[in-house]
Amino acid sequence: MSLTFKNRIALYYMLATAALVAAVYLVVFGVVQHRVYLDLDNSLRFEVGKHMGELRLDGPQAAFMHRREWQEREHREVQVAPVFIQLADARGRVLDRSPNLKNDLLPFDATQPLVPLNSMLRGQALRQLAEPIRPAGTTVGYLVAAISSEAARHVLDSLETVLLLSFPVVLLLVFGLARGLAGRSIAPIAQITATTNRITRNNLAERIALPPRPDELHTLASAINSLLQRIEQAVEREKQFTADASHELRTPLAVLRGTLEVLVRKPRTPAEYVESIGFGIGEIDRLSLLVDQLLLLARFGTQAKDLKRQELSVLSCVHDVLHRHRANLSAKHIRVNVEDGDLPPIVSDPFLVDLILDNLLANAIKYSPAGSAITVGFSRPAAHLRCTISDEGIGIRPEDLERIFDPLFRSDALAHKQIGGTGLGLSIVAKACALLHIEVSVASELGRGTTFTLLFPAQPA
Numbered sequence: 001m002s003l004t005f006k007n008r009i010a011l012y013y014m015l016a017t018a019a020l021v022a023a024v025y026l027v028v029f030g031v032v033q034h035r036v037y038l039d040l041d042n043s044l045r046f047e048v049g050k051h052m053g054e055l056r057l058d059g060p061q062a063a064f065m066h067r068r069e070w071q072e073r074e075h076r077e078v079q080v081a082p083v084f085i086q087l088a089d090a091r092g093r094v095l096d097r098s099p100n101l102k103n104d105l106l107p108f109d110a111t112q113p114l115v116p117l118n119s120m121l122r123g124q125a126l127r128q129l130a131e132p133i134r135p136a137g138t139t140v141g142y143l144v145a146a147i148s149s150e151a152a153r154h155v156l157d158s159l160e161t162v163l164l165l166s167f168p169v170v171l172l173l174v175f176g177l178a179r180g181l182a183g184r185s186i187a188p189i190a191q192i193t194a195t196t197n198r199i200t201r202n203n204l205a206e207r208i209a210l211p212p213r214p215d216e217l218h219t220l221a222s223a224i225n226s227l228l229q230r231i232e233q234a235v236e237r238e239k240q241f242t243a244d245a246s247h248e249l250r251t252p253l254a255v256l257r258g259t260l261e262v263l264v265r266k267p268r269t270p271a272e273y274v275e276s277i278g279f280g281i282g283e284i285d286r287l288s289l290l291v292d293q294l295l296l297l298a299r300f301g302t303q304a305k306d307l308k309r310q311e312l313s314v315l316s317c318v319h320d321v322l323h324r325h326r327a328n329l330s331a332k333h334i335r336v337n338v339e340d341g342d343l344p345p346i347v348s349d350p351f352l353v354d355l356i357l358d359n360l361l362a363n364a365i366k367y368s369p370a371g372s373a374i375t376v377g378f379s380r381p382a383a384h385l386r387c388t389i390s391d392e393g394i395g396i397r398p399e400d401l402e403r404i405f406d407p408l409f410r411s412d413a414l415a416h417k418q419i420g421g422t423g424l425g426l427s428i429v430a431k432a433c434a435l436l437h438i439e440v441s442v443a444s445e446l447g448r449g450t451t452f453t454l455l456f457p458a459q460p461a
Contacts, residue, residue, distance in 0.1 A: 014178060037152065052133070082147070192220070253287070310349075314387055343385065346459055355429075356429050356433060374391050384455055440452065
């Protein structure tokens with residue numbers, strides 16, 4: 001049977017309380033029982049001591065000195081706190097007994113003297129004690145004394161009945177009280193559930209009301225609100241990315257369509273056809289690059305399990321990338337200063353490391369003016385490896401620094417229309433760095449240049 005959270009809390013509280021109450025009841029009953037029997041045993045020892053002084057030795061056996069004492073009221077009457085006395089020899093045979101015993105005998109076990117016992121006489125409860133008679137160190141007999149324990153048994157039986165009957169009542173009351181308190185305690189959870197059920201993709205801006213007290217529920221609500229905030233931001237980025245991607249894909253298609261429409265309106269010279277076709281091929285190349293980069297971004301979500309880590313040299317990767325871009329560097333007369341040195345290898349994915357360096361160096365070349373310089377530096381803080389790529393290009397506006405890693409975002413794109421690009425390069429860098437646990441940061445000054453810093457994770461010795 002499945003219980004609600006409220007009932008489970010009440011049940012667990014009731015079980016814990018049941019164990020505690022049962023322990024308390026047992027302690028109470030044990031203390032009362034011990035006290036009652038302690039008083040009876042003290043009375044027994046008093047009677048045994050009193051009657052032990054009335055004994056005399058009659059040869060090898062013990063006997064009472066004053067027989068007429070047996071006629072005292074306490075021995076003749078059963079109804080008024082009677083005291084029963086019984087005298088036995090060393091083998092346990094009864095020698096004498098008080099008149100109030102009449103024809104009955106007190107049960108006696110010679111192997112357990114000095115131990116108070118409970119017994120029955122004529123249907124009534126007794127508490128008895130047997131003590132050996134040792135005048136010269138040798139046991140010559142036993143004196144057995146007993147008193148009624150009916151009142152004590154009645155008290156203990158009544159206490160036991162009260163405790164047993166009150167136990168389930170207490171548990172039911174505790175369960176009801178715990179259930180009510182649990183209901184009040186988890187009421188904010190029901191409110192949180194109702195609010196989260198109302199939140200959909202269309203109203204992600206709604207938030208859960210925080211409880212007034214800074215407790216665990218307040219922490220839970222705050223965590224859910226933070227999660228909703230991140231989800232809302234992710235959805236907004238997805239919407240923006242979809243809109244930007246659609247725009248970027250439509251632009252080259254529209255250019256191609258316009259070019260082809262112009263070509264079919266009237267006959268053209270071969271040179272005009274060649275020029276228009278070349279322009280169309282350029283747009284197709286741009287469209288292919290955009291699609292390839294979008295597919296690469298989509299693959300990053302599942303590429304973490306396919307990483308192929310191996311030992312590689314970051315310095316060699318930098319030289320390989322620069323060799324691929326030597327035509328662009330030569331065309332713009334850009335100098336590249338690489339700080340060579342004795343650098344330790346790293347363990348990483350060579351494809352992704354090459355992809356990161358290629359995008360950063362390509363951007364540095366693309367946004368640097370002719371005749372400027374690009375500097376690639378290395379340092380070794382602790383067990384890490386730091387790589388910096390600095391250019392003397394156009395720089396990035398301060399308000400755009402937080403968005404440069406967003407897909408399809410280009411800082412101040414209208415101000416430099418002549419510089420091509422899709423706005424996906426730095427997004428690819430950010431995703432690849434996240435997969436490889438590389439910390440990437442950027443510092444830029446508008447009109448002075450930009451510096452990207454890559455901090456590779458610590459390498460094993």
